[in-house]
Structure formats: structure tokens, C-alpha cells
Amino acid sequence: MSIPVWVLVGVACWRRYNRVLPATLTRLFLFTCCCLQAARGADNRPGLQDASAAVQRGDFAGAERRLLTELKTHPNDAEALSLLGIALDNQKKLAEAETAHRQAIAAEPGSARILGRYAGHLALSGNEKAARETFQRALVVDPSDHYANLQLAQMAMKARHAAEALSYLDHLTAAQRDAPDVAVLRLAALDLGGDSKQAEAVFERLASTTQNDARLSASVGWSLTQYGEFNRAETFLTHALAADPSNFHVLYDLGVVALYGNHYDRAREVLETAVRQQPEDVDALYSLAFAFSALHQPEPALRMLARAARLAPRRADVQRLIAVTTGELQANEDSAAAWERYAELAPGDDTARRERGFARIHLRQFDTGIADLEWYVGRHPEDPMGHYELGLAESTSDPTKGLASLDKALELKPDFVAARSARGALNYVQGKPEAAVPDLESAAAAEPGNGMILDRLGQAYRALDRLTDSIRVLRQAASLAPTQATIQLHLASALAEAGETAESEALMDRYRQMRPTQAPKDLMRYLSLTPEQQRSDYRLRVEKAIHDNPGDLGAQLRYLKLSLEDGRMEQAATTARFISEAKPGGALLAEAGRALLEARQYPAARDLLEKAVAADASAGLELDLALAVFRTRGPAEGLRQIDRVPEKGHNADYYLARAQMLDGLGKNSDAIAAMQLALKAAPSRADLYWEASVLLHRDGRTGEAIKLLDRAAQLLPQDPQVPLIQATLLEMSGQTADAGKLLGEIQHRWPEGSAVWAARGLILAAHHRYEEARRVLETAAALGARSPEVFYNLADCTLRATPDRINDAEAAAGRALALAPDDASIQALAGQIAFRKGDYLAAVERQASAAKLRPGWAEPHRSLAQAYEALGRKADARAESILADSSGAAADPVDPRRLFETRPPQDW
Numbered sequence: 001m002s003i004p005v006w007v008l009v010g011v012a013c014w015r016r017y018n019r020v021l022p023a024t025l026t027r028l029f030l031f032t033c034c035c036l037q038a039a040r041g042a043d044n045r046p047g048l049q050d051a052s053a054a055v056q057r058g059d060f061a062g063a064e065r066r067l068l069t070e071l072k073t074h075p076n077d078a079e080a081l082s083l084l085g086i087a088l089d090n091q092k093k094l095a096e097a098e099t100a101h102r103q104a105i106a107a108e109p110g111s112a113r114i115l116g117r118y119a120g121h122l123a124l125s126g127n128e129k130a131a132r133e134t135f136q137r138a139l140v141v142d143p144s145d146h147y148a149n150l151q152l153a154q155m156a157m158k159a160r161h162a163a164e165a166l167s168y169l170d171h172l173t174a175a176q177r178d179a180p181d182v183a184v185l186r187l188a189a190l191d192l193g194g195d196s197k198q199a200e201a202v203f204e205r206l207a208s209t210t211q212n213d214a215r216l217s218a219s220v221g222w223s224l225t226q227y228g229e230f231n232r233a234e235t236f237l238t239h240a241l242a243a244d245p246s247n248f249h250v251l252y253d254l255g256v257v258a259l260y261g262n263h264y265d266r267a268r269e270v271l272e273t274a275v276r277q278q279p280e281d282v283d284a285l286y287s288l289a290f291a292f293s294a295l296h297q298p299e300p301a302l303r304m305l306a307r308a309a310r311l312a313p314r315r316a317d318v319q320r321l322i323a324v325t326t327g328e329l330q331a332n333e334d335s336a337a338a339w340e341r342y343a344e345l346a347p348g349d350d351t352a353r354r355e356r357g358f359a360r361i362h363l364r365q366f367d368t369g370i371a372d373l374e375w376y377v378g379r380h381p382e383d384p385m386g387h388y389e390l391g392l393a394e395s396t397s398d399p400t401k402g403l404a405s406l407d408k409a410l411e412l413k414p415d416f417v418a419a420r421s422a423r424g425a426l427n428y429v430q431g432k433p434e435a436a437v438p439d440l441e442s443a444a445a446a447e448p449g450n451g452m453i454l455d456r457l458g459q460a461y462r463a464l465d466r467l468t469d470s471i472r473v474l475r476q477a478a479s480l481a482p483t484q485a486t487i488q489l490h491l492a493s494a495l496a497e498a499g500e501t502a503e504s505e506a507l508m509d510r511y512r513q514m515r516p517t518q519a520p521k522d523l524m525r526y527l528s529l530t531p532e533q534q535r536s537d538y539r540l541r542v543e544k545a546i547h548d549n550p551g552d553l554g555a556q557l558r559y560l561k562l563s564l565e566d567g568r569m570e571q572a573a574t575t576a577r578f579i580s581e582a583k584p585g586g587a588l589l590a591e592a593g594r595a596l597l598e599a600r601q602y603p604a605a606r607d608l609l610e611k612a613v614a615a616d617a618s619a620g621l622e623l624d625l626a627l628a629v630f631r632t633r634g635p636a637e638g639l640r641q642i643d644r645v646p647e648k649g650h651n652a653d654y655y656l657a658r659a660q661m662l663d664g665l666g667k668n669s670d671a672i673a674a675m676q677l678a679l680k681a682a683p684s685r686a687d688l689y690w691e692a693s694v695l696l697h698r699d700g701r702t703g704e705a706i707k708l709l710d711r712a713a714q715l716l717p718q719d720p721q722v723p724l725i726q727a728t729l730l731e732m733s734g735q736t737a738d739a740g741k742l743l744g745e746i747q748h749r750w751p752e753g754s755a756v757w758a759a760r761g762l763i764l765a766a767h768h769r770y771e772e773a774r775r776v777l778e779t780a781a782a783l784g785a786r787s788p789e790v791f792y793n794l795a796d797c798t799l800r801a802t803p804d805r806i807n808d809a810e811a812a813a814g815r816a817l818a819l820a821p822d823d824a825s826i827q828a829l830a831g832q833i834a835f836r837k838g839d840y841l842a843a844v845e846r847q848a849s850a851a852k853l854r855p856g857w858a859e860p861h862r863s864l865a866q867a868y869e870a871l872g873r874k875a876d877a878r879a880e881s882i883l884a885d886s887s888g889a890a891a892d893p894v895d896p897r898r899l900f901e902t903r904p905p906q907d908w
Helices: 005-012 046-056 060-073 078-089 094-107 112-124 128-141 146-158 162-169 174-178 180-192 196-210 214-226 230-243 248-260 264-277 282-294 298-311 316-328 332-345 350-362 366-379 384-395 399-412 417-429 433-446 451-463 467-480 485-497 501-513 523-528 531-548 553-565 569-582 586-598 602-615 622-633 635-642 652-664 668-681 686-698 702-715 721-732 736-749 754-766 770-782 788-801 803-819 824-836 840-853 858-870 877-886 896-901
Strands: none
Touching: 046 060, 046 078, 060 078, 078 094, 078 112, 094 112, 112 128, 112 146, 128 146, 146 162, 146 180, 162 180, 174 180, 180 196, 180 214, 196 214, 196 230, 214 230, 214 248, 230 248, 230 736, 248 264, 248 282, 264 282, 282 298, 282 316, 298 316, 298 523, 316 332, 316 350, 332 350, 332 523, 350 366, 350 384, 366 384, 384 399, 384 417, 399 417, 417 433, 417 451, 433 451, 451 467, 451 485, 467 485, 485 501, 501 586, 531 553, 553 569, 553 586, 569 586, 569 602, 586 602, 586 622, 602 622, 622 635, 622 652, 635 652, 652 668, 652 686, 668 686, 686 702, 686 721, 686 896, 702 721, 721 736, 721 754, 721 896, 736 754, 754 770, 754 788, 754 896, 770 788, 788 803, 788 824, 788 896, 803 824, 824 840, 824 858, 840 858
């Protein structure tokens, strides 16, 4: 008997691997303890001083030459021999260094400094026990020796002995304990020892001392990382980044530390910035992939990993994460191949063979797959994951044997949800629903948000004639996993059995329009292509599908979405009409209508959504249709339509749409009341606070808006958007100094965010501080600013502050045009730049576009006439007409701060 593939594949989706965190940057510890201790007063010989200086600046080969010369005349000089040992240590000449250090100790056995240097050599050689004993000998000579106490404290911390570490640090003077290198160690020891009050006091002093020193902040941050103080390390690295926000190394360090602290969203944002700066840095690519993976975003993770694997094909950690992530996507060929590569690169990791075997099972290579799994379980009989995977593999041919392995997995790990769910699924397919239900109920209780478990539980209930329970659970499953076609089918079947034929038929129609989930083919090859190649490959496949079968409405839907994404709106409109006239099912009409709505193609969206509602009134499209009606027939009609949204659909998006419609009718108070309901429904959505603040500000209630944001800041302390909105409101209400102060605080806390730099740059531009604005907006652009307003103002400020950098201004204007080709202000500025460069034909084209886009605006008309004149066409009838049109037009200066009221900070 063979187990159905849906059981094997579905259960495998829930597995969790012990993923390898990104490797931190390697800091090579250069053994220069001589820099920490003053040399003896008697060592005044120029040769010795030169050698010491060479060691301190890292010229170890030069120091070696000087010291060998010095030792020819002073062969038993302890200081020279000790310094020679340090110089040799740093050149990895450890055997020669050993001899030099021993000769130094023989020449001066009572020197704590020389003993400490030898102890450092022993630590560098890997002999930690001897190093510890030698440091302790140094303390017998001088109990207050700084270097020996510090190194022994570090060794104690490595062994997690906090009290011992603090005892060594207590031997130091108060001034020495306050030094950053010691304070970091003391902070970690206090935290480890449970003295949180003292630890916080040291943290605050250290943060204050290092805040304005980027290099010291970065060093302290990394030191804290070594002790597992990830949150505090993040604070110091943030300080370092605030001073140099586009520094790749600090960005990378901060991103990795955020990963270690499980702050995955921030890690993703920081590492995306780092990758933009150095797109071929494999460590950054891998770390960003790990962040995406931790956020359950497998496809962008694989894009990063494909690039990393192309650059470093022998990186084992890259291959392992590829194997894990493709396995979760059920790209089984890619997963098996990656596990094979990883097994070759990491032969000492037995899990590689286990996972390779399990991947082979998915490819129906049962003999070799089971052989790998049996080999692993034989070597690791106490690993529940091994028994779990072996049980699934064995179930393909011998369910009884498979159940025994699953029993063993659960014996070893009773809370192993995936194993319990798999055992329940196996019992169900063997016709034992009464045995399946307890396991599936237990698994569902442990993971109530897992639609696949609920689906199997619903089927087991139905097999036991518990139809009411079955429908209840299957409804939950369908809600949690709306894209799983089989769940729709199971629910439709149960409803049909219960006599609820109308709803059953609607679900069956939805099921017929959905394609069963299939494992992607050759996924890694596709992701290894450049974005342009991927796009071309996808377009060719979609166009071929339509050419071969024009009636394939699924292909037509993909072509519609592709056209919308590419901005080919006429083509999209033609495809939308074709879909509409083909009269497909409600599910496909709904998906096409939503795609058009998102692309702001409102008339076509309304047409398809109206037909989708007519085809399936239970599809929950009332809000989508209301938005389409609002955008095409006005706010009054939109309100009439939105009143049809059932009460269960009154969520944050519903109240937001209602507020926008009321605002469109000039009913400000009602709009604000609706926004308050939206915030009540989703108090953690920063974009809603922006919408509410804009409404309150326009209604002259800026004070209320700022109070609202104060409350939001307490609720969302880790979201920089809230204080950023508050800062822009302060600026818009004339409180520029307060806005600047708040922006400074945000910048210091989230220096990697482009939005805060964009806001500061636009405010500076509004106050005509063009050179400062240019520099700040350049930083915003480097950090990933995405709005046309940022690039427009960068171009404008560059042109005003540094007219000789006209090519830079042209480049910024070009980026603005690419983002907003229908913006009259951007067209006009591009025309001015073209005029200054002497490209009068381009100037005419740009200014004519601006005049057409905004006929009542004087500036493009005048500039267009000027461009015509430069072309020697002063008497041109068109030029005269343009001048006549502009005679009564008023000046319309562009306020750089207009961005603040047009879109939320996440889009700046």
C-alpha cells in the first residue's frame, strides 16, 4: 500500500530545520598587548622605540627587522625579545614566537607585562589552559595588572562564570573600569549574573560616552555581540550608523546583530540597504536571504541565495539554506540537488545525509532515500526528526512500519506537532478515522492557524459521520488557506452532503478556477537569471500559452497582470475585455478585477467586479467593488455601495475606504470618526495613523493629530513611521525647530531608514537650504528612497546649489521621471536642465509636456517660449500662442513638503 502524495508533501511542509545563522564578520585579533601597557622608562633606545611604534601601527615585518637588529647588540634584552614575540605572533610564526617569549621570561622572570604577553601568545596558539595559568602567574607579580585581569575576565565570561569575571575586573581602578573595553565586559558579566540594575547603569554610561564616536560605538557593539548582548549591541551599532548611514560594514554588522536578536524586519531593511551598496558581497546576500527566510518569504530568499551561489558556489551555508528553502516550496529536484552539494561541502554533518535522503523520497527515489535515513537513525537513534522523516518514507510502501517510526519520534518528543499530524493522516488514509482524530485534534490545538491540519481533521470527522464538526473545521481551514484548492473541494463536498447546495456549487466553481498546487520546476535556474531575464522568460511563456490556446483564461489572467505591471494599460484593457466577454467563473473575474483595482484602472475593475459579484454573491467583493465605484462614479455612489458590505467585513480597510469617501464629500468630521474606527480595528497599522493625521491636519486639528501620534508611539515604539509623521506635522504647522529635533532623534535611532533622510531633506529644501538639502537627499537616495518627490528635489537642489553638477541633476531628474512621467513639475524641471545643457529640442519636448499636464501653470509656458527662441523660432506661431496662454497664469511654486500629505512614510 502506498501513501497518497498529498499526505507526504503536505506534512513535509511543516518541518522546521535548525538553520545556520549568518556568519558574523571575522575580526582578526592582532596580538598587540604592548599597546595596552606602557614600556619601561629605561627602554629609551631609538631602535626599541621604533620597533614598538611599528608594532602599534601593524607593521609587524618591519618591527621584526628592527628588533633583530637591536638584539644583535642587546641579545638578552627582555623588552626587545617580548616585542619580537608579538611581531612574530601577528605573522603567524608561532614556533619562533614561542622561543622569543620564553627567552624574554628567562631574561626578566618577574615582569607581569612580559608574562602577560606570553599568555596572550599561548591563547593565540590555542593552549587556553596554559594561557590562563600564565595570566594568573602575572597577577601574582602584580594583582592590579590591567591586561591580565582583563584577559582572565574574558576567559571567565567564555565559560559563563559571571562572578569570577567580575572579581578580576574589580582589581582594576575605577578609571580603568570605565574604559569602554572594560565596561563592555563588565556590562555583560553583570547581566549574566542577574544584576540588571547595575548593568543598566553601566550601559547608560557607556552609551553616553561612545554616542558621538562612530568607530568606538561599532567596536563596543560588536564586543557586546560576542557576549550575546544582541539588543544592546544593536543600540551601539545604530549609533555608529547614525554618523555614517551609508557605511556598508556598519550596515552589515547591524543587520547581522538584528538577526541574532530576532529583529527580522529591521534586519531585512538594513541588509537590503547593504546589498544595494555592494550587490556582490556574499555575506550580505546570505544574511539578507536568512532574514527573508525567517520572515517566511521564501522566494526573495532564494533570489538572494541564487546570486550568492553564483558568486561563491562552494559556500556550504548557502547550499544548505537553498536546500531548506526549496524544500519548503516543494521544489524537490532543486532541494535534493542542493542537499547533495551541501553533503559534499560538509561531509562531517550527518544531517546533510538525512535531508538528502528525505529529499529523495519526495522524488520517489525510495530505495536510496530510505537507505540514507536508516543510516542516519542508526547513528542518531535519539533524534526525533530522523525517526519522523524515516516514518514518512517507510509509509510509502509499509504504513505499519511507518507508524512505528512515527511512534518512536513521538516517544522521544511528545510535543512534535508535525509527527503527531503525520500519524493522524496515516491512520486516516488507512481507514482508521477513530485513531486519527485524537492526533489531529492535538495537532490542531497546538497549531490552530494551520489550515492543512484542520483540513485533515475535517475529513476525519466526516468519515466518523460528524458532519457538523466537519463543516465547522473545514470552514476554518478554507479561511486560513484560501489558495489551497483541495480544501475548497473538501468543504464543497461536505456542504453538498449537508444539503447546502448553493454554497457548495459556488465553492466548486471557485475550485474549478483554481489550479492545484504544484511544485515549481527548475526554480533555482529561473531565480539565477537577472530580473530582466526572468521577466523576459515569463513574458515569453505567457505569450506562448495565449498563442497556443487563446481560450485559456488562466493564461489570459496572467497576461493581464503582466501588462498592468509593465504599464501597458491599453493592452491590459483589451485583455480585460476579452476576459469579461468570455464569461468565466466568479473567482477568476474577482482576481482580474482586484488586479485592475490595484493598478488604478478603475472603470475596467468595476466592470469585472460587478460581474464577479453577480456570479458569486458570497465571494466577499463588496468592499473592492465599492472602491471601484468610488473612483469612477464619485464618493456618494461609493458610500451607497460600501453600505452593502456585511458587518463581518467591517474591518480597518472598510473604515479607511469609508473615511476617504466621506472626505471626498467634504464631511471632515464624519471622515475622522470613520478613521477612528479604522484605528480601533487595527491599532498597529502605521499607515492608518498617517491617514488620520492628514485628515486632522487638513481640518485644522493638528494638535489632536500630534496627541494621537503620541499615543501611537507608545503602542508602536519600534516603528519609526509614527514619530516621523509627527515630525512632518510639526513642520507643516510651523514648528520647524521641534520638527528638526524630533527628526534628529529618529535619525539617531533608525539611521538606516531612507524616509527620515527624505523628510529632513525636503524640509531643508522648503527653507531654501539647498546645499544641505542636496547632501541629505543624496543619503536618502543611497539608502533606498523610492518617491519621485525625493529625486525631483534632489535634482532641483543640485541645480541651485551646485550648477556645475548639472549631470548629477539630470540623473536625479531622470529617476524622478521614470517614477512619475505624468508629473508636470518633474517634466518642467527636466526641461530646465535640458535648456541649460543646450539641448533645446529636449527642452521644448519637456516643457510642452508640462504645459499640457498643467495648462494653468505659467512656468512651463514661459520656459517653452524661451526654448523656442533659443532655437531661432521667435516668431513661431506656436510660441506666440504659448506666451498668450501664459499671460494670465499665476506662479505656482512647488512645495517640497507636498510629499508629506500624498503618501505614507513607507513610500517616501
